[in-house]
Amino acid sequence: MSEISVTLPDGSQRSLPEGSTVVDLATAISRRLGKEALIGLVDGKETDLGRPLQDGDTVEIVPPDSERGLHTIRHSTAHVLAQAVLELWPGATFAIGPPIEDGFYYDFALPNGQTFHEDDLERIEDKMREIVKARQPFTRTELVPALALELMANHPYKQEIIEMVAAGEKSSEVGSEVGGEVISFYRNTDNFVDMCVGPHVPHTGHLGHFKLMNVAGAYWRGDVDQPMLQRIYGTAWADKKQLAAHLLRLQEAEKRDHRKLANDMDLLSFPKELGGGLAVWHPKGAAVRKVMEDYSRQRHLDGGYEFVVTPNLANGGLFETSGHLDFYADGMYPPMEMDNGSYYPKPMNCPMHCLIFRRGQRSYRELPLRLFELGTVYRYERAGTLHGLMRIRGFTQDDAHIYCTQEQLADEITSLLDFVLSVLKAFTFEEFTFNLSTRDPDKSVGSDDIWALATKALRDSLDRHGVDYQVKEGDAAFYGPKIDIDVRDAIGRSWQLSTIQVDFNLPERFELEYVASDGSRQRPIMLHRALFGSIERFFGVLIEHFAGNFPAWLAPIQSTVLAVAEDHQPYAEEVTAKLKDAGFRVDMVEANDPLGKRIRTAKQQKVPYILVVGADDVEAGTLGVNPRGGKVERDIPFEDFVHRLQTEVDAKV
RNA sequence: GCCCGAAUAGCUCAGUUGGCCAGAGCGCUGCUCUUGUAAAGCAGAUGUCGUCGGUUCGAAUCCGACUUCGGGCCCCA
Incomplete structure (x- = not known):
């Protein structure tokens, strides 16, 4: 009987009787593999186990425990x-x-x-x-x-x-x-x-x-x-x-559901009276949001952005100029008819930022011009698509538009990538996925040259960062290519957050110009970019990422002060006041309930530090420190705790 | 927008085949207790049973429409 020879994944050869099938090979390798084998991979192609092998085939046996x-x-x-x-x-x-x-x-x-x-x-x-x-x-x-x-x-x-x-x-x-x-x-x-x-x-x-x-x-x-x-x-x-x-x-994912935690932790709600997809932020949610926004503002200030503010409504003419009414009218709220026109809630901030750019004559010396706004927009998402904070009708973007020359584009994108990653890392995201979306020839504006230039600029900056990225052919917006950045959360789920988009269209539509060094008038290129994307959505992702256990710098309440008994109340008040003076978000609960009960409540609110003060502490000026997820510590000097909390807040851990 | 499901107190939920004044726990208010690290005791208030309409002697319960929510589809500048 003649034999055939096949190659295994490790490069070794194996001889089998002619007519042998994939499962025969698996059994020949080991009885167990023969029993477990599901399919074969013959010359890279998935096949049933019953398939006969040919001489010279390269064969891999696919066990259940593989992709x-x-x-x-x-x-x-x-x-x-x-x-x-x-x-x-x-x-x-x-x-x-x-x-x-x-x-x-x-x-x-x-x-x-x-x-x-x-x-x-x-x-x-x-x-x-x-x-x-x-x-x-x-x-x-x-x-x-x-x-x-x-x-x-x-x-x-x-x-x-x-x-x-x-x-x-x-x-x-x-x-x-x-x-x-x-x-x-x-x-x-x-x-x-x-x-x-x-x-x-x-x-x-x-x-x-x-x-x-x-x-x-x-x-x-x-x-x-x-x-x-x-x-x-x-x-x-x-x-x-x-x-x-x-x-x-x-x-585990269900436990982390931001809709449940936002409710349990009294962060925000979606009152029926408001209508679908619209949230109200309660004091505790707003406290976290304020920290997020303050941090974002500070980073943008440091990053060379100038702040602008624009209104929530605009005359329809503006969105005709921008093209939104042509391309996205379905996603916009219907207009309010007023004496001099139809006014729409804005679905994006960019048209207004273009108006700011256009005001006055711009010089190349001003570029890149980076305009930043925490801009609240309204989009008419269809009823069936709404989903907690992740898909919402009214939300605020950490939105900026960068106007630059063609020559500046590549450097601008590169530094922008650094900027984005640095900001996201502050929120303890460590793993990122990058997607480069390229032109859809059937649905795009702009010359081939400028698309090629912009796509190359995006690609080069990804390469320069040495990161892997997927190319999504034809997935770009009609006005230019983009990079989308996904983050991996604490339980391995992926969320798309940031986006960097090149736009040739709006500068054209708004006839934006700057005076170049040779005195000629040139059209700037525009970048749209958002890091959080939507603050609402980012907040939802953070809730799920941290399972509600916000690090101290973000936590709505950083510490809760509990007096052991009524006698220690004045000291508890003093501690609370001093911590507030030091700039911390502190809560105090009076000794009307047993201590164990008050600790339990504070634990359920996921407060980073519960501070218990009793007779010993009044005497010595100390605190009992009960850290979230840690062991109780006694007799901690007040100043030591302040230092510790401040260090933790500064470190953003 | 489409398909399926759901909606009862501030929250989480129970409420049999339609049948007295609609329930529990937590929370809230008051009183008592004064507590050293995850639930003290007693008393009390709280509901247009999502909204509107229909069937019925009688509706939280059955039917319809609407609103909102959940799981998907589609969409996502």
Whole structure:
């Protein structure tokens, strides 16, 4: 019997009998790998385990505990979900069911316009567990489109995909290896077969560590004009431990939910009377916001920005000039009709900053001119998109517009990146992701030259910082390319915060000019940039990042002073007053409740330092210091504590 | 905007198949207690049961519309 030789990932060769499959190889390497293996990676291409190997193939075995393995598990679990639903709802049809981050979903249409309910999930899960227990094989078959259409006769969405593929369009859902001539299917039982590009786990027994999470509506093919399908989301993992860990992470995220913490900590609220997407900041929330804003202002002052202030309303003519009414009218609040025109709440600050630039003749000597404003804007976000502080209708941007010459652009962007990162790092963010969005030729203004110049300036400054970045082709705004910066929070989630955008459009529209050194009139380039993005959103991210445990410099209340008993009240008041004089945010609670109770309340408010003062302290001028997350310390001299708190505030830790 | 779900005291929630004056804990107010590091005791006040309309002898409970919120879709200058 002749042999074939394949190459393993470590570069070693392995001989196998001719006709051996991927799983044969896995078993040959080790029995355990043979049992665990989910799919193979043959010459870089994912394949089922049953695929025969050829001489010279490079083969990698994909175990469950790998990114590809998890991906496969999720994809296969989606099929199990589909089988369960189709069995439980006779007449139901199915659309697509891909793996996603942490899980999968599947879209269905139920007969007679039925919908899923949360309590259906348990029933579906039970059915899925039966399927897992049955260890059904995933058997691949390939059909030409005509036969595929016949097989999917009762499933119009599948047929639509088949026709799409047959027409040569790409779809992640089906195999179209040979120009749409063959469509692959995976059959589990006589009654269940799903169209799919695969590969899949060998049999359903490899699955089972899943949980259905929620139901939702989703447009077919993501198109508002298409029917609304019923989507079920689930999560799936390689083993029980991973699943439990994931559910724990979700729990942790839920505990950190800024909407819950903002409420519990009395930071802000969204009164119904105000209407959707509008927040009121309570004293404690506003205290944090003030620190954030003060810090931002100071940094901008140090960074060479000049402060401006502009109104919340403007005549519609301004937004015609800026183009907002052409491009974003849907996202703007409707106008108020007044004697000399229609006035709109501003959705952005830039047009007004352009008016400031245009006022008076500008010289190249003034550039770069950096105008900064904590500018409050209003955007009409659609009702269904609102989400706590993360998506809101009225918010304040830490907004600045930089007007510079073409020659200054690259340096300006480079120093801007330093500036952004330095400010974000002050809030303990350490990991950043950068995205460079480039031109969409169909939806943009400006000459090729200037786009190339600006994109190169952005790219060069990213390179100069030695950071990795992703390029999002065609994702730029119509007026210029941009860099978006995401931060990773304390539990590993990513949030998009900062943006640096180049704009050729507004200087044109507002006919901005400066006088160059040779006396000629030149058009400046404009940069839009925001670090926090929206103060509201940034605050929401901070709440979740810190789980409400704001570091001392940000904490709404930095310390709460508690007298052990009424006798010590005067001393507690004295301590409180002195700390306030020293510039700290201090609270005092009178001794009407037992000390333990008052400590508990202060702990729940996540106060960095609880200061307990009793007879010993009155005598010696000391404090009992109970730090958040630390051990109680006694007999701390007052001045020592002041020094300690000041040091901590200065260090911003 | 679209699909599904929800809305009861300041907060978190209970309220059976529609049936006396609508409940609990926390918080709040008052009194007692005067406390050394995560819940003292007693008493009290607090609700147009999201809003409007309908069904019914009777609605927190059933139906409809609206508002707001939650999970998604779409969108996000």
